[in-house]
Structure formats: structure tokens, C-alpha cells
Amino acid sequence: MTVDPMPPPLPVRSVLDLPLVDGALPLAISVAGVVAAVFLAWPRGRRWHRPAALVVAGAALVPAVAAVVLNVLWRPTPDVLPARLFVWSGVALAAVLAGAVAARRGRRMTRLFVVPAVLLVLATSGVKVNAIYGYYPTPRPLLGLADPNALDPARVPHRTGTAVAPVRWVPPPDLPARGAVLDLRVPAPVSGFAARPAVVYLPPAALVAGAPRLPVLVLIAGQPGGPRDWLTAGRLAAVLDVFAASHHGLAPVVVVPDATGGTFANPLCVDSPRGAVETYLRRDVPDWIRARFDVDPDPRHWTIGGFSYGGTCALQLAVRAPEVYPALLDVGGQDEPSLGTRAETVRALFGGDDARFRAVNPADLLRTRRYDGVSGTVVVGSAEGDDVGRAARLVDLARSSGMQVRHLVLPGGHSWAVATAALQLTLPDLAARTGLLPTAPR
CATH class of the missing domain: 1.20.120 (Four Helix Bundle (Hemerythrin (Met), subunit A))
Incomplete structure (x- = not known):
């Protein structure tokens, strides 16, 4: 097993940013x-x-x-x-x-x-x-303090429909030093899923007049948990701000929707009596993002990712709806949706019908379908025991289906520290794939 190096630590701007892990x-x-x-x-x-x-x-x-x-x-x-x-x-x-x-x-x-x-x-x-x-990476979330990137939703720029591609965009003199974070409810007209508010990160380039048309990264949190976990435990804003600072304010628009409906709820990211989560993530969320923000509408420039439950969910969406999310980031996910054992899962959510389970199970779909054109990164912590080998087998299976998959084994266990590092390491690849390149001021 080859363990990949961790990315550089995020900057410490105050005592509240000191590492707690x-x-x-x-x-x-x-x-x-x-x-x-x-x-x-x-x-x-x-x-x-x-x-x-x-x-x-x-x-x-x-x-x-x-x-x-x-x-x-x-x-x-x-x-x-x-x-x-x-x-x-x-x-x-x-x-x-x-x-x-x-x-x-x-x-x-x-x-x-x-x-x-x-x-x-x-x-x-x-x-x-x-x-x-690694749920509290710094004292700030432990003390319950407001995120420094927080923004009043009323001040968020609305979609104009006139945005240009990032390669043609010139950063203005008043470009903010930081991106903005806000909580917004994503309506569910198709799925009817009762979701909690989503967390949205808008990079500096999205906060000025004449903002460019940016790619989209949809992230899913773990279970138990909620959307804000990517902000507090995953240090989403800090990671994206560092990336944007090196690329003239350019970074993906990141949306973290609710994929469970409650802290301890576990709908397995499928449509079931526990809620139409899959429809919510593949229909309602993308439709809302395109209608609300000046983002790149091309699905080839969209990525679905997540940690733990969210990683499994990202894999499920990539194989079930590659036309919506043709790229994925799976951090610490399982090779199949699970409530403990396969028998328990099939009995609880699929009415005991194993065929219904196989129809949504990523491993079964990867064995029977081709996924040429789908790309992604699978990340696992080196101390995750049997999950290290399970992730390696999943990567082999995905590659055999035509996927282009990058495999990273990072120091650590099943922790948010690994998820944060995975996000840092993935952003350059995402930028290269989506054409999100820095443009120097003229």
C-alpha cells in the first residue's frame, strides 16, 4: 500500500484557526x-x-x-x-x-x-x-462562532444570464479577498423531499459584477450529520479561499445539499419510503443551482462528491445519473449503500427484493454497464483497516467499466481531516477538467 502525502496545512490567521486535531x-x-x-x-x-x-x-x-x-x-x-x-x-x-x-x-x-x-x-x-x-478541526466551530465567510442571503448576486467563461474573465480591482458562505433552502418540486437548508460557497469571482460562469461542485456530508459539517468539520470555505487566492478569485461554486433529511436519518441516497433523495439530488438540486446562480450549465463541468455516507452517495449518483454528474469525489465511502448488512438493507428499504437493491447498487452497475467518459477520485485513509482494500477493489472495478479513476490513500483514519485533504488535492484536477484557469489582469 502506497500512502500519498498530505497537502500543505491551511493558513492560521488567528488563535481560532489553530489545529485541534x-x-x-x-x-x-x-x-x-x-x-x-x-x-x-x-x-x-x-x-x-x-x-x-x-x-x-x-x-x-x-x-x-x-x-x-x-x-x-x-x-x-x-x-x-x-x-x-x-x-x-x-x-x-x-x-x-x-x-x-x-x-x-x-x-x-x-x-x-x-x-x-x-x-x-x-x-x-x-x-x-x-x-x-476530526469533527472540530479548530476552536472556531467548537465554540460555535459564526463563520467569517458568512453572508446575508439578501446580498447574494442573482443570476443575470450574461456571465462569460472563466478564460475570458478579467478580475476587477474590487475583487473580495474571501468567498461567501450562506444557508439557502433548495426547493423540491419534483421529489418532495423534506430537506434541511443547503450550504452554498460562492468564490470571490462570483461576488462581483460581471462574474464568470463557474463550474459546480456538489458535496454531500456524512451520516449522522448535516450540510454544515462540510463547512465546520471539512473546512470548506478555508480550502476554497486558499485555492481562489492562487487563481485570481476563481473557484467552483460549491453547494452542500441535505441528503438525509435529519441528523440520524439514513435514506441511503435512494428513492424509498424514507424520501426521494436520489430524485432530489439529480433533479431538484441541479435545476435550482442553474436557475439561481450564474454557473456553467454544461454537466461535463459538474462534480458530485462527499465524505463517508456522502462518498457512497456520490458514487451512487455517478453511476445512476452520469448525465448529471459525470465526475465524482468519493472520500471514505462504502462500496454499496448499507444499513449494516446487505440483508438488513434489502429488507428495510427494498421490501426484501434483492433485484431492486442490485438496480441501485454501484458495484452491480459497474459490473454490467460501461461508464466511458466518467471520471473521479476515490480516497481512503490508510488507517481504515478493511476499507483500504475495499476501496482498492472498487477502483479496479470502476476502471474496468471505463471510468478514469484516481486512487488516493492518505494518512489517517475515517476522519474529516482526510476529507479536507482530499478536497485540497482534488481542486487542481477539477480546475483542469472544467477549464477553470487563472486569468492575469490585463
Whole structure:
């Protein structure tokens, strides 16, 4: 297995942009947490063995029960939650229980340090859990602060129908330094799908008079989750701003529609009793984008992408509707839509009819149809275990169907850090394929 290098880190413009997944800040928190854990675990009194045993038992039992509930009984996501998640949850619980013991049995001076020590261990556990998925890449989303690219929807330029191709566009002197992010509802007149608001990124070139006709990138978030995950966890605006700054404000228009209908909903990106998601993504969303923005209407300049559930969804749309999305970005997706096992999936969403499932299953379609002219990138984290081999087999299958597929194995696991890196690495290829080339001022 060859592991590809990660792209350069995104710029740090303030303390709110410091990395929380790796780097100096999480390391400092972890070191402080270890010291605090030693303080909380230090023996106090002669009969400290009994409360210590209760702390250990509670910290082990509760996460074990949670693991059974979440991974066996409830299964809110088809992906099995990793053991590290429950281990660090147990560490956090142990800190709270040990803190309670220390506050009761310790001396007065000791009690003054109990609360700060517990908070440091909780912070360390939070950093370690966050490192699994990279959901909070910086302090900004963790603190719930507004995105610096946020824009009032009323100020978004409307479609004029007079936009020119990017190669003929000349950047004006008042070109903004950043793109804009906004939340907009995408109507669903064809599908009737009850979707949450979509996230839209407009590059600097789309925010000025005489804006060029730009290509489109449709991104799908994971499950559980929602459209804003690509903005907060995936650092969508930061990645696109860096790209646009190097290309005279040019970048794709990015739309992140809702593809589930709820945080824990899982309609598998197909039309089913859980909602007509496929019709929404292949009819309603593209129609709305073309009507609302001055984008390139040529479907050859459109890309569908996503992370985890979104990666699987992107693959499904590319093989089910290549006339709409002839290019894809699949980051950490599965080789088939799944609610856990194929039997469970077929029974729950396809009425037990395996033929109906095969009609929408990418692997089956890739074996029976040709996809000449379809291109894409399949990305997987090097620490994703069996999914690394599964992604490689999917790439081979896609290539045998005529697809032109780039395969990337990036350092890391099933995390948003890998998704962010994949987006960074994919943008140059997207620009080359869609004719989105920089034009120097005359």
C-alpha cells in the first residue's frame, strides 16, 4: 500500500484557526491532562482501594454498555464506532468519579485543584475523541462562532444570464479577498423531499459584477450529520479561499445539499419510503443551482462528491445519473449503500427484493454497464483497516467499466481531516477538467 502525502496545512490567521486535531495545542492539553490524571489517581488515605475499585468498575462498565447499545442494539450509523471512542469516554468518566472521591477524602488544599484537574482530563479525552473523526478541526466551530465567510442571503448576486467563461474573465480591482458562505433552502418540486437548508460557497469571482460562469461542485456530508459539517468539520470555505487566492478569485461554486433529511436519518441516497433523495439530488438540486446562480450549465463541468455516507452517495449518483454528474469525489465511502448488512438493507428499504437493491447498487452497475467518459477520485485513509482494500477493489472495478479513476490513500483514519485533504488535492484536477484557469489582469 502506497500512502500519498498530505497537502500543505491551511493558513492560521488567528488563535481560532489553530489545529485541534494535531499540533502544539492538542499536545499541550494532553500533557496537562496526564499530570491531572496522576493527581486524581493518587492514593488518599488508608482505605483508598475500595473507592478506587468503584471508580475503575464504573468507568469500565458504563462505556461497555454504551458500546453494546450503539454498536449492536441501536446502530445509529452503519459504521461500527471504534473502541478508542469508548476508551476515552471511560477515561472522562473515571476523572469525574475520581474527582468526586478526591473532593470528599482529600485535604482542603487538595480540593482546590480537583475541579481544574477534572476539567483537564475531560479536555484531554475530548481532544483524543476529536482526533478520531476530526469533527472540530479548530476552536472556531467548537465554540460555535459564526463563520467569517458568512453572508446575508439578501446580498447574494442573482443570476443575470450574461456571465462569460472563466478564460475570458478579467478580475476587477474590487475583487473580495474571501468567498461567501450562506444557508439557502433548495426547493423540491419534483421529489418532495423534506430537506434541511443547503450550504452554498460562492468564490470571490462570483461576488462581483460581471462574474464568470463557474463550474459546480456538489458535496454531500456524512451520516449522522448535516450540510454544515462540510463547512465546520471539512473546512470548506478555508480550502476554497486558499485555492481562489492562487487563481485570481476563481473557484467552483460549491453547494452542500441535505441528503438525509435529519441528523440520524439514513435514506441511503435512494428513492424509498424514507424520501426521494436520489430524485432530489439529480433533479431538484441541479435545476435550482442553474436557475439561481450564474454557473456553467454544461454537466461535463459538474462534480458530485462527499465524505463517508456522502462518498457512497456520490458514487451512487455517478453511476445512476452520469448525465448529471459525470465526475465524482468519493472520500471514505462504502462500496454499496448499507444499513449494516446487505440483508438488513434489502429488507428495510427494498421490501426484501434483492433485484431492486442490485438496480441501485454501484458495484452491480459497474459490473454490467460501461461508464466511458466518467471520471473521479476515490480516497481512503490508510488507517481504515478493511476499507483500504475495499476501496482498492472498487477502483479496479470502476476502471474496468471505463471510468478514469484516481486512487488516493492518505494518512489517517475515517476522519474529516482526510476529507479536507482530499478536497485540497482534488481542486487542481477539477480546475483542469472544467477549464477553470487563472486569468492575469490585463
